[in-house]
Amino acid sequence: MIELRSDTFTLPTEEMLEAIPKAALGDDIYGEDPTVKQLEQLAAEMLGKEAAIFMPSGTMANLASLMAHCPRGSKVLVGNETDIYIYEAAGASVCGGIMYEPIPTQPDGTLLIEDLAKAFPDDTSDPQFALPSLITIENPHNRMGGKVLPLSYLEEVHQFAASKGLPVHMDGARIFNAAIALGVPVCEVAQYADSIQFCLSKGLSAPVGSMVVGTAEFIEKVYRLRKMLGGGMRQSGLLAAAGIIALEKMVDRLADDHANARRLAQGLSQIEGIEVDMDVPTNIVFFRVTAEGYTWQRFVEECRQAGLNIAELGHGRIRAVTHSGVTTEDIDTALDIIRHVLSKEEVLSV
Template sequence: MINFISDTVTLPTEEMFKSILNAELGDDVYGEDITVNTLESVAAQIVGMESACFMPSGTMANLSSILAHCPRGSKVLVGNESDIYIYEAGGASVCGGIVYEPIPTQADGSLSIPDLEKGFPVDKEDSQYALPALICLENSHNRCGGRVLPLNYLREVAEFAAKKDVPIHMDGARIFNASISLGIDIKEITKYVDSIQFCLSKGLSAPVGSIVAGNRLFIEKVRRIRKMLGGGMRQSGIIAAPALVALKSMVNRLEIDHANAKILAEGLSTIKGININPDLVETNIVSFDVTGLNISCFEFINEMKKNGVQFSEMGHNRIRAVVHRHITQKDINDTIKTIESLYCIPA
């Protein structure tokens, strides 16, 4: 099976498996797991933040961050196409009494300054309104096809947030893909936000876990919230060890995934009935639709699975293909040939 469902399907490397056997362990709830402590220190340094906290998942990482930033009864401004808004079960409302205000997401994954401005009441002293306490950005942007937020845009949002006296949290689940795409150090991105979460278990291929990073006081709050949510782990060096390997050895190879994603996009663009612009593929995610084939995305996905290729649905009749280290150029060529044999003749 050629599996384009997600980069979460990546398996640990041999080096990661070996690191588990040699990990120094302790009770992380008491701060005694040396491997976790090392991971958090390394992660904070990489993203240019004071401190970091190891999390079981990106969902818990984002939720803990929002709860740490926002008091009950406040609201968080999120993109209406963001993972936080769509795929994380409304956790901030359920657990924190925080209102989500969905902001229109532009095609490139950005939230325009005028639209963000509309999320702030004209009179913040008017008690009828929930007041914004946080702006959330997603980079790279999943449902927009892995698009990367430009630095000049991040600078504009940071200036806007400073004027409004609200922090910015970045859902950077695939932030390393963004930095590789831009060809810059990740710190050039994170300097425009107050906190960030990033996943270790996607393109970096670690088996489990995410990181939240920010200033020391913020991370202390996050750590307490993690415990409240049931995320306090014991000898979690078992999963921190392969995560360390991922950070040290798996980042630069993401360039290969980006190149293969471009090859896939260009191949799809030659098939009549498939709508895709290869020029918009910036990272490892390829988004396309098959309305021109006169079938639904679900029919296409089901038929392709029967023929050995797995895709996922991304809403609005779009299909997502995520390229990762288990996808080879041969897999991509075989995928294009399978689609051609099932549906159409190349244009």
């Protein structure tokens, strides 16, 4: 089966699997797991921040970050197409008493400064209004097709937030993909956010885990919230060992995923009955099936039966995500499967 539903389907490398049983361990609840400490120091240094914390998931990492930034009864400004707003079960409202204010997302993944400004009441002393306490951005932007936010835009948002006395949190689940696409060190992307969440278990291929980075004071707040949310882990150096290899060995190869995604988009553009977004800066490709008689449900199912896993991700669009488990040959085979499915010819399983 060629797996293009998500880069969360990556499997740990042999080097990761060899490192896991050899990891030096301690109780991380007591702050005594040396492998976790090594991972956290590495993550903080790479992103140019004071401190970092190892989290079980990106959802918990974003939730704890929002709760650390935002007082109860305040509001967080989020894009209406962001993962935090759509895919994280309203955790900030449920657990943190924080109101989401959705901001229109532009096709390139940005939130217009004038739209952010509209979320601030004219009279902040009026007790009727919930006041903004945080601006969040997503980079790269998943539902906008892996779009990478320009550094100039990140600086603009940071300056606007500073003028309002607010921090910026970046959901950078795939921030290393953004850095590779921009051709800059990841710290240059991270410098415009006060806190960042990024995933080890997507394109970086670790089995489990995400990181939050920020100031030492902020990370101390996140530590307490991680405990409250049930995210404290004991000998989690077993997982952190894979995370270290993810950061040390799996970043540069993301360029291969980007090249495969562009190859897929180019191939899709030549198939009758497919409409594809050709702006593919990272590892995410979005397309629609326009062939007569095909719903996205039928198309996805027939592809699955033929050996290709893809999935719909909002507004009837189909998403394909390249990763370390997908080769260039797999991309070519996937294109062959799609051609055969749309031509209604018999497709042999692969």
